Amino acid sequence: MKQKLLSIALVAAGALAASSPFWAEPTQAASAYSASTNAPDPARQIQDWARLFRTGNVPALARAVVPESRWDQLVAAYELQKLHPLSERDRAQYAEKISRLTAPDAVEQLMVEIEPKLEEARPQAPGALMMGMGALQLAATSPESELTDEQRQALQNAIPGIQDWANRTDFLDSTTMRQALGLITEAARRARLDNLDEIRGLPLEAALDRASTMLAAAKQATRLYGLDLDQIADSLTVDVLEMHGESARVRTTIVLFDAPVSFEHDLELVEGRWYGKEAARHLREASRFSVEG
Known part of the structure; x- marks a missing residue:
């Protein structure tokens, strides 16, 4: 259980830097380049996403990132x-599942x-902690791991x-645990998820707005375990290394447990917005599928 919780927390923190360049300060180089071309400034876009995350505006964030x-x-x-009507079975199954979070005694039952x-x-x-740290050390030092040299160095800095x-x-x-569950269950009640x-x-954006309350509670819950996602986000900076037409390369750096952790990301432009290469590929494939379908 402890190893699982540790893994979840590390994934949440690492995702801030490794998954995508999400929060950033616009650099002079990027601003100067974008001013002289038609390409938007990737740092400015990412900074807008950061602001939406920090304010917990899930509907606006969801709309901004696609x-x-x-x-x-x-x-x-x-x-x-x-257009597909709900059955009584659908309602009953949903009510049973959501009541685990919204019932008055939800925390006690959980x-x-x-x-x-x-x-x-x-x-x-x-023992689980020792094994987990050993696995991190091995990943950081072994050339046979799936990490790049850059990622291994970043992990060594953070260990x-x-x-x-x-x-x-x-x-x-x-x-x-009880406090964390209390935050989540209270948020679920405030979000009125039981009906x-x-x-x-609700329209899609209004439905997503219910998730804003849950996001705020999740941030509070992780703080109980010594992990402040907002603080990590605040520490993140981005350097735009290259920009050529519809491609760019950036380096993101966060401070994770007092150590700087950096990663480089290749970005591609899709419909006027910057995405990581894999995300861009999936978006293009989804677009082609929709057109062909």
Whole structure:
């Protein structure tokens, strides 16, 4: 259990830098280049995304991170599924699942399930932590790992801080778990997620707005375990290394547990917005599929 929680937390933190250049400060080089060409400034775009994440505006963020044509397709598909009537079975299944978060005694019921797992995991925690850190060390030093040299160096920089954080954070503490669940369940109630017909009747952006409350609660919950996603995001900077027509290369750096961790990303322009190469490929494939379909 502790190793799983550690992995989830590290994925959340690492995603800020490794998955995509999400938060950034616009650089003079990028601004000067974009001013002299038709290409938009990738740093300025990313900074806008950062602002939306920090304010917790999920609808605006969702709309900003997909091409306009793709957003229109998502809205159309969302409205189309409303044409299929809900059955009583659909409503009952949804009510059963969502009540695990929205019921007045949701935290108590969840703790009844989780507490035995925490107790079972506690004796194994030291060994699991040792194995987890060993795996990180191996990934950071072995040339046979799937990481690039740059990624291995970034991981080496972060390991001391990660180890210190893991050693001083009790991921299996019942009180902390109860507090985290309290934040999530209270957010689910405030978001009014218990009425499937009501949610289904909302426009897509209004439905996504319910997720803004959940995002804020998730950030609070991770802070209980010593991981401040907003603070990590605040530390992130980006250097635009190259810009050529519809391609660019940037270096992102975050401070993770007092250590700078940097990654480089190749970006491509799709409908006037910058995306990582894999994301750009998927977006183009989805666009072709929609046209052919």
